[in-house]
Amino acid sequence: MYALLSEETGRELPWGALTGIRPTKIATQMLADKKDDNTIISYLKNVHLVTEEKARLSIEIARRETEILSRHHYADGYSLYVGIPFCPTRCAYCSFAAYPLQQAGSPSASHPDRTEVLKTKYASMTDKYLVCLEKELAATAKLMRGVRLDTVYIGGGTPTSLSVAQLTRLLKFLRATFDFSKVKEFTVEAGRPDSILDVIGKLLTLREYDVDRICVNPQTMRQRTLDAIGRAHTVEQTREAFHLARDAGFENINMDIILGLPGETPEDVAFTMREIAKLAPDDLTVHSLALKRGSRMWEERTGTAESTQHEIAAAMSRIAIEGAREMGLVPYYLYRQKNMTGNMENIGFAKPGKEGLTNILGMEEVQSILACGAGAITKRVWNVPPDDPQHGLIRRAANVKELEAYLSRVDEMIERKEMLFS
Ligand code: SF4
Structure with a gap:
């Protein structure tokens, strides 16, 4: 066909x-x-x-x-994912469970004259969310007692959109509830640079609790594109956040970029790669924009035929791959999604030795991931000998995505996990 x-x-x-x-x-x-x-x-x-x-x-x-x-004994361990479904504001292309904490008119790249942050109704739900999350985390720790915890990943959303007090509370709770003695990697997504620049001390709080890998995501280094996609921060803030993270002692910083953003050309991608090279991240993930109706939006923003769009996407991908290699980064994981620009792929690059272990374990489906929070998906991998009939079996338990549903049904989420691991 x-x-x-x-x-x-x-x-x-x-x-x-x-x-x-x-x-x-x-x-x-x-x-x-x-x-x-x-x-x-x-x-x-x-x-x-x-x-x-x-x-x-x-x-x-x-x-x-x-x-x-081959360097890790992963088969008898597990990974923990903690989902924080809040972001400072919502990006135009976002399809994740991400609830904005600030109203669109708050101070931002597009509203630098505003000084007062206008909060949304979700801002008042963060504490309640943490209470429910802690309940689910406590049940998860009980469920996995005696099993070695290998990696911890706090993602979202933007976990660092929580306040310093809330982050401290969460990190303290995690350390007190789980055995971190064998953890090989502890990542926190600080995806939106504006989320770590608003209050001094967030990064130091993460370091204090031994977070050793952090994600600061520019998506593009073109300001006009950031404005077009509704990421309410500046390119300069990305640089500032990156330098702050280095100064705070982070030796493993990941950056994400997206190819195929509205109005961008291969030259914009080349520009972004040159700017990122100046920062020299340890890990770079190159995504291709995946939208539910991606092809139509792609058509709208380029006004070119689909065959040309594919050629443009292929050119962007080549520029990004070559740019990453020139930075000394080596590709180490790859995945594809539906409706990706140009039918391309997402590739993770890293300096040798700085690869995100969580990414590989998750992508290769070789270890169970216990996931807590709204929209989080727990995956059980049966790491049993090949002669066992359950060898290779993988089953999932998904949490509800909607914030209010999660808050009212957290006990059910716990039961789903217990059933999966019974
Ligand atoms: S920062 Fe990421 S999760 Fe948050 S709104 Fe933007 S795309 Fe969505």
Whole structure:
């Protein structure tokens, strides 16, 4: 069907007909079966119609993931994810459970003259959220007693949109409730730079509780794009937040960028990469914009034919990949979503030794992830011997996404987890 449509439209997709499976999964399996690169490339090209460029990339990443995982005993441990579904304001392209704490007219890049922060109704729900979250975390710690905790990830939303007092409370609670003695990686997303610049001391609080990896996400270094997508912060704030994080002692800083943002051209991506290179992050994730009606929005913002859009997306991807390599970053994980710009992919790059372990464990589905908070999805991986009928079994328990539903149904979320691990 793909070949027929490809011939009819004159278009080829970078990942060919490969869908519904992680591109690195096939390469990982074939490498484990001692197949050489040429055999894997031929297979991906001939069976899944993947381009040679992407086939090589998937082998490189599969090899890197396998090598990193071989350094860790992950099978009998677990990871913890803590979801904080609040952000300073809501970005225009966001599809996550993210509730804005500030009204759109608050001081921001677009409203620098405003001095008073106007709060939303969600701002008054953060304390109640923490109470429910702590209840779920306590139940989770009880459920996993005796199992080694390997990684902790506080994501969202933007966890650092909480106040210093709330962050301190959460971190203190986590340290008192879980055994952190074997934790290899403790990440907090400070995605929005404005969330760590508003109050001095947030970053120091994170360091005080041994957070060793932090995400400061520019998405783009073009101010006009940030304004267009409703990220109420400036490019300068991104630089400032990054330097502050370094000064606070963070030696592993991740940055995220998005390719295919409204109005951006390959030259904008090249500009963003040059600006990011000056900051020299330890880890860089290159996302391709994924929107529910992505193709229509892409059409609206570029006014070009779809085939040209794919070429633009491919050019952006090449610039980003080359730019990351020039910074000394090596690709180490890759995943795809529906409706991605140009049918591309998301790639994580890192300096050797600075790779986000949580990302690999999650992506490769080799370890259970206990996830707490609104919209969090717990995954149980049965790490049992190959002769066990449950070998390879993976089951999920999803928490409700809506904030109010989570607050009123947290006991049910706990029960879902207990059932999954019973
Ligand atoms: S910072 Fe991320 S989670 Fe928050 S609104 Fe923007 S895209 Fe959504």
